[in-house]
Each structure stands twice: as structure tokens, then as C-alpha cells.
Amino acid sequence: MSTKKVVVIGAGVAGLTTALLLSKKPGYKIVVAAKHMPGDYDIEYASPWAGANYMPVSIGGTEAAKWDKDTWYPLADLAKNHPEAGVHFQECEIHSRAKDKGSATANWFAELLSPNPWFSKVVPNLLVKVQVAPKVVPAPRHGLGHGFHFISQCLGNGVIFKRAVYNHILDAAADCSVQLGGKADLIVNCTGLMASKLGGVEDKSVYPARGQIVIVRNDAGGKMLDVSGTDDGDDEACYVMTRAAGGGTILGGSYQVNNWESQPDPNLAIRIMKRAVRMCPQLTNGKGIGSLDIIRHAVGLRPVRQGGTRIEKERIGGLWVVHNYGAGGAGYQSSYGCAQAAVDLVEEACGTRSML
Known part of the structure; x- marks a missing residue:
């Protein structure tokens, strides 16, 4: 041949x-x-620029769910057996707010927040708590x-x-x-x-979905936290995650469809930091956003189709x-x-x- x-x-x-x-x-x-x-x-x-976490939002029975499932096993192998790959396990808590029901973010999270998501047979240690939301342990996270x-x-x-x-x-x-x-x-x-x-x-x-984040040196306790929505509009999000290999803590974020702007929005950055500190007080030990040690503000464009x-x-x-x-x-x-x-x-x- x-x-x-x-x-x-x-x-x-x-x-x-x-x-x-x-x-x-x-x-x-x-x-x-x-x-x-x-x-x-x-x-x-x-x-x-990606958060690069494993948190499936694909609907069970679809090709997308199969692709997510087929990715779990090699990522888990890298996290367990190849630390040089920059992939690690991280406890993840996803909180669902009743007032977010019907919002764009909550609809996007529908499978993730369901009582029995398809990936419950793939991801180990999945725990659903009533009025708290799924707690996924562990989830692979990628580093730089x-x-x-x-x-x-x-x-x-x-x-x-x-x-x-x-x-x-x-x-x-x-x-x-x-x-x-x-x-x-x-x-x-x-x-x-x-x-x-x-x-x-x-x-x-194909179109962009703009994501803006703040990367800080502050410790979030090695845990990822996410919530089903914010009080600042459907195109903003609230999450905190720790990158592997000393890559810092990511505070996010946004999902702004058809927005090509490459420069960080300072007002959005302030809202991101305030939400993160409110959700995870450990970041600053209750001292507010003035105690965040910022590495950089960053913007990435998700390639959505x-x-x-x-x-x-x-x-x-x-x-x-x-x-x-x-x-x-x-x-x-x-x-x-x-x-x-x-x-x-x-x-x-x-x-x-x-x-x-």
C-alpha cells in the first residue's frame, strides 16, 4: 500500500x-x-483561551454525546497515568437556581442538570443533590x-x-x-x-461566541464551581476553575454570540470578579475583588456552528x-x-x- x-x-x-x-x-x-x-x-x-473542562451538555443519544463519551476515557487515562500531559482531575460542583429556569444558560445546561444525565454511566462519583445540583467528581481539566x-x-x-x-x-x-x-x-x-x-x-x-475571563493567582481550593445563570443577562456566566500545573485560577465568564471584539470589557471584568468572589469567598477570604491577584484579562472566541x-x-x-x-x-x-x-x-x- x-x-x-x-x-x-x-x-x-x-x-x-x-x-x-x-x-x-x-x-x-x-x-x-x-x-x-x-x-x-x-x-x-x-x-x-479555553476553560477546557469536561462538563457534557450534549443530549443523550446524539452524535455529540458519543463524541463526548469517547473522549472521557483517553482524558481520564492522561490524568491518571501521564501527568506531563497537563490534564488533571478536579472536583466540580454545578449549582442550579430555580429563577434561571427557561433562560438560555439553563437550557444549554439542561442535560448537565438533569436528575439522570447520560454521562452518569461514564463519569465516576456523580452525585445529584436536591436543590444543590449535580456534583461531578472527578472531571478532567486541561492545563496550558x-x-x-x-x-x-x-x-x-x-x-x-x-x-x-x-x-x-x-x-x-x-x-x-x-x-x-x-x-x-x-x-x-x-x-x-x-x-x-x-x-x-x-x-x-460558523460564528463566534465570545468568552471573557480573568485569570488570578488566588486559590479556589482546587475545586470547580459553576452556576446555571447570573443576574446580569443571558450572555454572562459565573464559574471558577483551577488550571493544571500552576496555570492559575480562571474566573468567568461570558457567551456573547456574534461578538468578535478581541479586547477585554473592563465593566464585564468587574462583574465577573464580583460574581466569582460572591460564589467562592475563599478566593479572597471575604475581602472582595480588591484582593484578587490578577495575572491577566483574556478574551477567546468559541468556534460555534x-x-x-x-x-x-x-x-x-x-x-x-x-x-x-x-x-x-x-x-x-x-x-x-x-x-x-x-x-x-x-x-x-x-x-x-x-x-x-
């Missing part, structure tokens, strides 16, 4: 996970081509080093990384010919939000293209499931998939 040459466009969590899983298959030469790489901070690059772990694993499997910017998706096939030893046989599109602008794709169902994540294959200009983008706020928690589904399509298109 001849070696198949593949370009993966995008080095966010979708692109890196897809490249990693494909690199474990025999008969592929892979280049990851991307404008942004782990270690970069840019509004176009969603993965570094997770992207570098992906790159290390990919490099070990022979994957090549290349900085590149493309106006049209087919430009990648010829551009990576030197690294591949010939023109690409297939392209995997993991461009996230940029799928809305990339020539040959231009998916107008109307209709959900796109995992499909199609021919563009005679070349097979496999799409894996549009996971929105579920990029990390569905990463391995989505990547495996994309790899299956790559094998189908290349005629290398085993039917065993």
Missing part, C-alpha cells in the same frame, strides 16, 4: 488531536499546517501544557509542523509538497472559526477534504471522539480503513 500524504490545517485542539490519532495509523505522512501553534496567543486561536504534549507525541510519530496561512483550502495541497514528498492526497480541515472565511469552505453557519460540529468528507476541486470544526465550547471535551470520527473518514476516503 502506498503512503498517503495528508495535510491537517489548524493546530488547535481539533487539529492536533486528529493529527495525533492519524499518526498512530500505518501508511500516512502528515503535515500540520497552521497560522497559530501552541504557545501563541491570538483572538483567532481559540484553544489557549496540553498543546505542547500533543506536539511532542505527534513529533514522535513523525508528524511535521509548518507555519502557513491559506486563502483557499486547496492551497495547502501544493504548499506542503516539499514536506510530504509530493502533492497531498487529502486535506483535513480543522480551522475552527476561520472555516467561515477560508476559500473553498466559507461556512456561513449552527447544527453542531461538522465531521464530514467531501471532494473539493477533485481532492478529498475531511472536516472537523465547529465544536464551540466543547472542543476539548469532545476532542478525541471528534478526531476519531474524522480519522475514520480519512481512512474511508483513502481506502485504508479496516473492516474488521
